[in-house]
Amino acid sequence: MCRLKYLRLILSKPLTTDNNILNGMQWKSFLSTSFIFLKTFNFKFSIQQTSEQDIYDLLNTFKSKWWLKKKRWFVEYDAHQNVLITVPYFASKTFNNHHSYSFGFIQNLEIFYSNINYLNIDLHKYNEFEQILSVSQSVVQPRFPHVTRLSLNGYLTTHVYDKIQNNIDLSMIKHFEFSSTINTTETLIELINNMINLSSIHIQYLHSLDLFIEPLSPNHSIRHLVLFDYEPTTRKQLFYHICRLFPRLTHLTIDYHSREEFCYLLNELAYLEQFTLRLTKDQDAPNYGWIKQYSRLQMNAFELRIFNMTHKGRQLVLWINTTNNMEVHRHRQHHKFKMCSVQ
Known part of the structure; x- marks a missing residue:
């Protein structure tokens, strides 16, 4: 008798639905006699293309009290990968409303929602996302309690914002991405202000100056900022407010305009x-x-490289040894840098 306690199986070769490997009753019979010490059992089995009814029949073999109550092992069907999986171990950690989700196959919605840590919402397809939120009213709110990365693309209306606030624990968000050509600054500011643990922002927004000109107090928790597609005529003001608002930035990515x-x-x-x-x-x-010669890096070691990007021009990356940064910062007022003021 095997004393194995932990078992994980991955079969990448697609199986037909009549294969006993996909049968929960067969597994119960085998494991309860040969692996009685088994505590954890996780698997990922690829399945050949089949009908919805066959999928339902397979899932039903994993719904006995032995599976759900005694062992508390939960099995789901992942339609994107066409696999039978145990959750939450093999459950997807990303949600993208570009994909269609077969919620009729999902046995435990709370496990599905709670496992998501990256939420990508195309607001042009918001109706599909709202339908997903209305699948089950019995799910504990917020539906997405563990999302740490949120990406939004499109027009952020107050209605959409309310739905996001009600269904996502915004205090968990650390990385936020937003892209839009439509002015939605007021709602966007309110959304960002509710992400109290935010450390990284990626913004592709024509009205970025409006977004950064309003907050009065510096935000010392933002360490990563990516900023593209802003109105070019506003960039001098925009760069001033970036420095004012995010004085502790460690990583900055922007378009290059001038040496100054x-x-x-x-x-x-x-x-x-x-x-x-x-x-x-x-x-x-x-x-x-x-x-x-012309920057504060007179006093710092740094490395500079330029990369050719496919169909996207080039990218210059500057890595800085920060050992002396604080020393430079304290004495910067005594050192005049030429050609570097922004009027």
Whole structure:
């Protein structure tokens, strides 16, 4: 008799639905006699294309009291991968409303929702997402209690915001991505303010200046900022407010415009560890010697590399040794950097 306590099985070769490996009753008979010490059993079995009725029949073999009450092992069908899985171990951690979800196959909605840590919502397809939220009214709110990364694309209305606030624990969000060409600043600010543990923001938003000009107090918890597709004529004001609002940034990614603005951001953001610039194919990027001469990095070791990006121009990445950053920051007022002011 085997004294095995933990068992995990992954079969990538698709099985036909009449295979005993996919039968919960067969597993119960086998495990309850040969593996009586087994505490944890997780599996992922690929299935050949079959009918919905066959899937329901398979899932029903895993619904006995032995599976659900005694062992508390839960089995689901993942339609995207066409696999039979135990949850939450093999359950998906991402949710994207571009995909269609067969909620009729899901045996335990709370396990499904609670396992999601990345939520990607295309607001152009919001109706589909709202239908998903109305699948079961009995699910404990918020439906998504463990989402740490939230991505929204499109027009953020107050109705959508209310739904998000009611169904997602916003205090868990650490990484937020947003892209839109429509002005939705007021609602967006309210959403961000409720993400009290946010540390990373990725914004592709034409009206970014409106977003950053309103908050009065610096936010010391934001360490990563990616900013694209803002109105070009506002960038000097925008860069000023970025430095004012996020003085503890360690990672910044933006489009490259000029050496003057590059130098301004580099000198003002004393905690930067990585500065990434998106370049067009024809832009002349600052070189190592120029940066050493005209920026605060006279006093820091740094590394500079330029990467060719497929169909997207080039990318300049600056890695900074931050050992002396605080020393530089304290004495910066005594050191005049030429060519680096933003009017």
